[in-house]
Amino acid sequence: MPVVNLTDRIERAIVARENLFDERHQAGLRLFNGFLEGEPKIVIDVYATTAVVHNYAEPAKAGEALVEQVVAWLPTRLPWLESILVKTRNTDDETAQNGVLRYGEKLASRVREHGVWYALDLTMNRDSSxxxxxxxxxxxxxxxxxxxxxxxxxxxxxxxxxxxxxxxxxxxxxxxxxxxxxxxxxxxxxxxxxxxxxxxxxxxxxxxxxxxxxxxxxxxxxxxxxxxxxxxxxxxxxxxxxxxxxxxxxxxxxxxxxxxxxxxxxxxxxxxxxxxxxxxxxxxxxxxxxxxxxxxxxxxxxxxxxxxxxxxxxxxxxxxxxxxxxxxxxxxxx
CATH class of the missing domain: 3.40.50.150 (Vaccinia Virus protein VP39)
Known part of the structure; x- marks a missing residue:
């Protein structure tokens, strides 16, 4: 049986979600649910032009190589992404829980859904607001x-x-x-x-x-x-x-x-x-x-x-x- 690597799984997830993307990249969606789509250490959400990568590995270091793989690959697949934030679940470091910017310089501050704007504060806590x-x-x-x-x-x-x-x-x-x-x-x-x-x-x-x-x-x-x-x-x-x-x-x-x-x-x-x-x-x-x-x-x-x-x-x-x-x-x- 062929081995399916993480980026292949994420690629498949992106293709399945094509109808959720909008031309102006203002929407929010779960890009990859690793718990149900093949890699439970990683979950990825998209908020407009920011991807939020959640590292659920325990210990957290067990997921770091996967996180690095995502951070390196995802902007090449979605070139309109302006930033990637990484949140680490299983850590006592509050900053790591709330999120560390690993790609880009500016986080999205709002998303548009069904014609309504919703403000964001992506590093406010370990959730994404x-x-x-x-x-x-x-x-x-x-x-x-x-x-x-x-x-x-x-x-x-x-x-x-x-x-x-x-x-x-x-x-x-x-x-x-x-x-x-x-x-x-x-x-x-x-x-x-x-x-x-x-x-x-x-x-x-x-x-x-x-x-x-x-x-x-x-x-x-x-x-x-x-x-x-x-x-x-x-x-x-x-x-x-x-x-x-x-x-x-x-x-x-x-x-x-x-x-x-x-x-x-x-x-x-x-x-x-x-x-x-x-x-x-x-x-x-x-x-x-x-x-x-x-x-x-x-x-x-x-x-x-x-x-x-x-x-x-x-x-x-x-x-x-x-x-x-x-x-x-x-x-x-x-």
């Missing part, structure tokens, strides 16, 4: 949240809320514990010419913030719930595998009648079937129903002619470990 796997969700938001009031919890840099503003939502409130993250969302507003209402960017602990909304009797047509895998504060714990139902139940009193909860769970080791079990617990009282699932793009799942690996857990009925469910809610008394 915009989660590309929720692209299809942003498209759904654009199509469905016009004239709605929206609360985006665990907003991070606010891309889902920015999509809601672009959709024509009546009001969008973005909440996160980290002001720096929300400031990226404000930059996205500026890029699109959207007004910035400071009161709609709220820096607060999730548990405290929800209680404030309850006391004010504020209600929303749509609440987006996209928590981190695990987070603990003095006021509560988020654990996607253990207490996700508690998080969802906490936002239910904020829902308008015939409201929508967008429930996102990206716990890698939580199977799709297990996630459905969690959601069915929420639905047991008859006031919440599962309306639909939103798939993740094939650049994350791999294509029929590029995929050689299997997911750690079976995500079915979802197509990826980032599991997105749209829930419909009713209020008592209606």
């Amino acid at each position: 915009l989660y590309l796997d929720t692209r299809n969700l942003r498209e759904w938001i654009l199509a469905n949240l016009a004239d709605k009031t929206v609360l985006n919890t665990f907003a991070y840099t606010g891309s889902l809320g920015v999509a809601a503003v672009a959709a024509g939502a009546k009001r969008v409130v973005q909440t996160d514990r980290n002001r720096r993250f929300l400031n990226v969302g404000k930059t996205s507003h500026t890029l699109n010419g959207f007004p910035i209402n400071k009161a709609d960017f709220q820096t607060e602990d999730f548990w405290l913030q929800i209680n404030k909304f309850k006391r004010k009797e504020e209600l929303f047509d749509c609440v987006i719930v996209d928590p981190p895998m695990f987070a603990a504060t003095a006021h509560g714990v988020v654990d996607l595998a253990q207490n996700y139902t508690k998080v969802l139940n906490r936002v239910r009193p904020l829902m308008e009648h015939n409201g929508t909860i967008i429930a996102i769970n990206n716990a890698l080791f939580l199977s799709g079937a297990e996630y459905i079990e969690l959601l069915e617990k929420i639905c047991a009282d008859g006031y919440v129903t599962i309306d639909q699932f939103i798939d993740i793009g094939q650049d994350f799942t791999g294509y029929a002619d590029t995929r050689v690996g299997k997911a750690v857990t079976n995500p079915a009925p979802f197509n990826h470990s980032t599991k997105i469910a749209v829930l419909k809610t009713r209020r008592r008394g209606f």
Whole structure:
């Protein structure tokens, strides 16, 4: 059986993703998902004219030769690339985690998706400030949240809320514990010419913030719930595998009648079937129903002619470990 080297695998991945590239090189996409496309030490994302190479090797040195191979080869294959940033996952070096520029001089500062600009700060933390796997969700938001009031919890840099503003939502409130993250969302507003209402960017602990909304009797047509895998504060714990139902139940009193909860769970080791079990617990009282699932793009799942690996857990009925469910809610008394 012939040996397939890394650049051959990446070449195959590029060809499969040709329809995701745009002429102006403003888009964002996962260029190569090594976990499912043949080399689990390497993942490559593209943000406009910057490639971000993630070294997942453990120890990190075991992936350095592969990283060097990618950094040397990729600009010859995609000559419009202006820079390559390398992020190292398994290290205690925060700078290496956040990213080291290995090619070029300037990192991309924005991407354009479905006609909307999203600001970037690619070295802000070990992630890259915009989660590309929720692209299809942003498209759904654009199509469905016009004239709605929206609360985006665990907003991070606010891309889902920015999509809601672009959709024509009546009001969008973005909440996160980290002001720096929300400031990226404000930059996205500026890029699109959207007004910035400071009161709609709220820096607060999730548990405290929800209680404030309850006391004010504020209600929303749509609440987006996209928590981190695990987070603990003095006021509560988020654990996607253990207490996700508690998080969802906490936002239910904020829902308008015939409201929508967008429930996102990206716990890698939580199977799709297990996630459905969690959601069915929420639905047991008859006031919440599962309306639909939103798939993740094939650049994350791999294509029929590029995929050689299997997911750690079976995500079915979802197509990826980032599991997105749209829930419909009713209020008592209606």
